[in-house]
Amino acid sequence: MTINAILSSATDRLADAVRTATRSWSAAPGGKVPFLALASAGSAGGGGARAAAAPKGFVVDLGSDIGTAAWWRGLGSLTAMTAVLGWVALSPAKLPVFAAPALDDQQFAALDSVSIAPLSQGGHMGPAAAPTALVQPLAEAPERPRLELVAELREIDSFGAALRRAGVSNTDSAAAADLIAPHIDIAALQPGTEFALVLGRRPGKGKPRPLEELSFRAAFDLRLDLVRGKDGELRARPVPIRIDETPLRISGMVGDSLYKSARANGVSSRVVANFIRAMSPRLNFQRNVYASDRYDIVVEHKVAETGEEQTGDLLYARVEGNGKDLEIARWEVDGEANYFLPDGRSIKEGFSTTPVPGARLSSGFGLRRHPILKSSRMHKGLDYAAWSGTAIQATAPGTVIFAGRNGGYGNQVRIRHNNGIVTSYSHMKGFASGIRSGASVKQGEKVGFVGTTGLSTGPHLHYEVHVNGRAVDPRGQDLPTGLELAGSDLAAFKRKLEDLRAITPRESDVELNKI
Incomplete structure (x- = not known):
């Protein structure tokens, strides 16, 4: 059954329902007409005479006369119309589909030549064409007449090597180094220094490009520029920085x-x-x-x-x-x-107050109970507690007279100072570079590192001061004083x-x- 036949049948049934309802309302006592109108019922202010007139459209009032034949007919009609409308909404008629005509190879090629597509998906810039008589083959690919680039000095590098990596010839690298040398020490250039370069046109096939310009920060207050003049010679131009x-x-x-x-x-x-x-x-x-x-x-x-x-x-x-x-x-x-x-x-x-700046004094000078030997013994120095590996400094200038292992003192350094004074540094983890017997040290110079070698319960430095061979308390001893300015100074x-x-x-x- 087609949709047209269904709609025609539904329309006939609705017409029959309207005629039946009209006759029923006409025979109703007092001429009372139910109120609900599906078609236009006019304005509500029409008065009682207008309400008593015959309806202009199909009228159903399911709120009154419930159970009567008219009520059942109205309910059936409403249900039928609802079902028809739902079926139409859920089953729309299919529209005709027109298939695109197939393209032959020639037509597809013509369409593809004017289409737009990504290069990664096969796109191109129009149809390929054979060269005309105006097209002449090149003997070699053309080069840019001028190259601007930056070379950087690496951690393990040299000035010449940095320039050569950028394409500067050995001759130009050597010439640049000679021009720079009177202004700065090239060997003192720091890693990370950048050189702004300009390379010119090659003088011939297979030959390196000439260095036309070079500029870099030679010092905090100086920039050096190297420029090739019209005569072909490189010249250095220092540019002071205020x-x-x-x-x-x-x-x-x-x-x-x-x-x-x-x-x-x-x-x-x-x-x-x-x-x-x-x-x-x-x-x-x-x-x-x-x-x-x-x-x-x-x-x-x-x-x-x-x-x-x-x-x-x-x-x-x-x-x-x-x-x-x-x-x-x-x-x-x-x-x-x-x-x-x-x-x-x-x-x-003359002598610093501590060989380990900022360290905590953990044990003083004098008689005490030894933490390992468990007996009362004279503690001939001061103990400074610090993290393992903390630097130890010489408390005064002098000469190292011993650096090595010394029994319960562990790794030890002894330094002889002026006026018959000797200091010792014990239980060290290790010795600083260059610390050996006969080496001279300055006040504050690193001699070793805090450790726990020998008879030790934890990382600390045992520091002793001996005056004429006798151990003294560094905090109470009147040690030599340092420098003092006078006069014009x-x-x-x-x-x-x-x-x-x-x-x-x-x-x-x-x-x-x-x-």
Whole structure:
């Protein structure tokens, strides 16, 4: 059965239902007509006469006369119409499908020539065509007349090797090195240095490109340019870079950790280490520095006009609070830099207060019960507890007279100083490079590393001081003092100190970039 036949049958049944309902409503007592109209029933304000008139469309009121024949006929008609509409909605008529005509090879090729497709999927730039008489074959592929590239100096490298990797000839590399040598030490160039190169046109087939230009940062305050002139000769042109060398001063509170506080204020770890090392001869950072103390640091600071920043040596340092005020400044004596107090005395009192800066004093000088031998014995030195591998420093300049294994002392170094004084460093993990019998050491120079060799219960340094062959307590012994400025040197030092004090502190959010 087709859809047209179904719709025709449904229409006939609806017409019969309308005629039957109309006759039933006409015979109803009082002429009362149910209200629901599926067709247009007019406006609701038509009055009682209009409601009593015969309906203009099919009218069904399933809310009244329930159970009568008219009611059942209305329900059946409504159900039938709903079913028909649902069937039509769910089973739409199929539209005719027109198949595209098949293309032959010639038609497909013509269509493909004007289509657009990715190159990875076989796309091309139009139909292929045979060359005309205007097309002439090239004897060789053309080259770019000018190449701009960058060469970088590697960790294990040389200036010439870096240029040759970029395509510079041996002749030009050697010529460039000769031109640069009067301005800087080429061997001192740091790994990572970049050379901006320009290579010109080859003079002939198979020959290297000539070096036309070379430019690089030769130093923090210097750029070197090499340019080939019209006469074909390379010439060096130094380009100075203006530098602001105003020292940098940073101040802050010690807080939980002086190291963390200084690092948070932008001070590099190297400068913080120098600060602690310079102050340690007079200040025990482990025991005598508190969270409420304040610190000042002034360091060499350079700012190039190109924006780079560079920090150098510690120039000034101060720690104050809780009854202490230690202030030092850097000054050179006979070409050697030292740190001095405001009155001109060296911060190094001949002997440093500790061979391991920042370490904890775990055992003092005197009679004690030996932790391993379990008997009372004289403890002839001081014990400093520290992590295994921590550096140990010579407390004064001198000559190494022993470096090796010494029974219960484990690995030991003994150093002879002036005035009949000998210091020893025991239980070390190992010796620093160059530490052997007969070697000269400076104050603060590394001699070994904290360990637990020999009769030891854990990583620590056993430090002894002997004066004329007798062991003494380093904390109570009047050991020789260090340098002291006088005369014109002292006056010049004090003027420098006032200049450093007058430097304005920088904001705490500084970031120090290092080259």
